[in-house]
Amino acid sequence: MQLELLDKLRAENPVIFNIANFVTVQDVANAVNAIGASPIMSNEVAEAEEIVRMASAIAVNIGCLTKEQINHIKKVEDLARQYNKPIVFDPVAVGAVEYRYKITDKLLWAFHTSIIRGNIGEIAALGGFDWSSKGIDAGSGSGDIDEIAMKTAQKYHCTVIASGSTDTISDGKRIAHVHNGSPLFKTHVGSGDMLTSIVTAFTAVTDDPFEAAQIGALVFSCAGQLVVKDHPNVGPATFGMYLMDYLYKVTVADIKQIADFD
Numbered sequence: 194m195q196l197e198l199l200d201k202l203r204a205e206n207p208v209i210f211n212i213a214n215f216v217t218v219q220d221v222a223n224a225v226n227a228i229g230a231s232p233i234m235s236n237e238v239a240e241a242e243e244i245v246r247m248a249s250a251i252a253v254n255i256g257c258l259t260k261e262q263i264n265h266i267k268k269v270e271d272l273a274r275q276y277n278k279p280i281v282f283d284p285v286a287v288g289a290v291e292y293r294y295k296i297t298d299k300l301l302w303a304f305h306t307s308i309i310r311g312n313i314g315e316i317a318a319l320g321g322f323d324w325s326s327k328g329i330d331a332g333s334g335s336g337d338i339d340e341i342a343m344k345t346a347q348k349y350h351c352t353v354i355a356s357g358s359t360d361t362i363s364d365g366k367r368i369a370h371v372h373n374g375s376p377l378f379k380t381h382v383g384s385g386d387m388l389t390s391i392v393t394a395f396t397a398v399t400d401d402p403f404e405a406a407q408i409g410a411l412v413f414s415c416a417g418q419l420v421v422k423d424h425p426n427v428g429p430a431t432f433g434m435y436l437m438d439y440l441y442k443v444t445v446a447d448i449k450q451i452a453d454f455d
């Protein structure tokens with residue numbers, strides 16, 4: 194894995210355009226900023242072209258989907274194709290809400306997406322696998338996660354991150370796993386959304402989405418793991434607070450010491 198991409202990201206400070214949800218927008222902006230990129234959020238179709246042109250990569254999060262937003266996403270994804278900007282898609286709750294599944298499936302067929310980042314329930318739903326998602330959460334299921342990630346990547350011709358206690362990453366041929374992290378991530382709503390936009394930031398510094406997915410997952414998981422190592426009494430609020438600090442200060446050397454991936 195190219196750990197030096199973290200230093201490259203901080204040196205280049207790329208602009209990352211986020212179509213965010215209103216629940217976690219502040220966390221996502223701060224996480225992208227803390228890791229060393231420059232976030233911009235927008236919901237307005239009239240400024241879409243200017244923002245796509247200035248951005249190095251785009252995160253599309255459907256957490257609070259509206260009809261107006263679907264039109265915005267279509268416009269932005271069309272512009273991303275025109276200006277050759279990578280898209281990372283977060284299919285929030287597609288395993289639990291049929292409407293979201295249908296919209297997401299159409300968008301994923303209509304436009305090229307570099308990376309889909311969802312929890313295992315969301316990725317299983319997109320891949321057509323049996324799984325019981327629960328709202329925004331992964332829920333429960335017993336499928337083979339490697340197979341689910343790989344087949345879903347093949348279906349949509351992209352890289353997939355199925356996150357969870359292990360993040361499973363596939364581009365349809367290769368498989369990688371990031372084992373770092375902490376169960377505290379589950380107590381902080383927005384952990385997945387932050388991961389998606391941090392992975393998006395890494396697509397700005399490498400042309401290989403499989404590499405961006407791995408390094409993004411590793412850096413984010415290690416930052417959270419280091420929070421808990423240094424502050425063992427954190428709870429949901431303080432974990433989220435310290436996570437921003439650790440995204441800001443974590444170094445390649447820190448990550449090398451605890452990295453657990455294959």
Ligand SMILES: Nc1ncnc2c1ncn2[C@@H]1O[C@H](COP(=O)(O)OP(=O)(O)O)[C@@H](O)[C@H]1O
Nearest residue numbers: 312330356357358360374375376378384385388
């Ligand atoms: N039990 C766990 N142990 C370690 N890391 C976890 C655990 N659960 C989730 N994570 C981490 O939390 C982040 C968000 O993943 P996840 O909870 O799957 O997404 P979402 O918030 O979209 O449901 C990922 O970086 C993942 O590695």
Ligand SMILES: Cc1ncsc1CCOP(=O)(O)O
Nearest residue numbers: 214216256382383384385386
């Ligand atoms: C609670 C909630 N409702 C709609 S979007 C959202 C946040 C989802 O955040 P994450 O998937 O990162 O936990």
Ligand SMILES: [Mg+2]
Nearest residue numbers: 285312385386
């Ligand atoms: Mg999520």
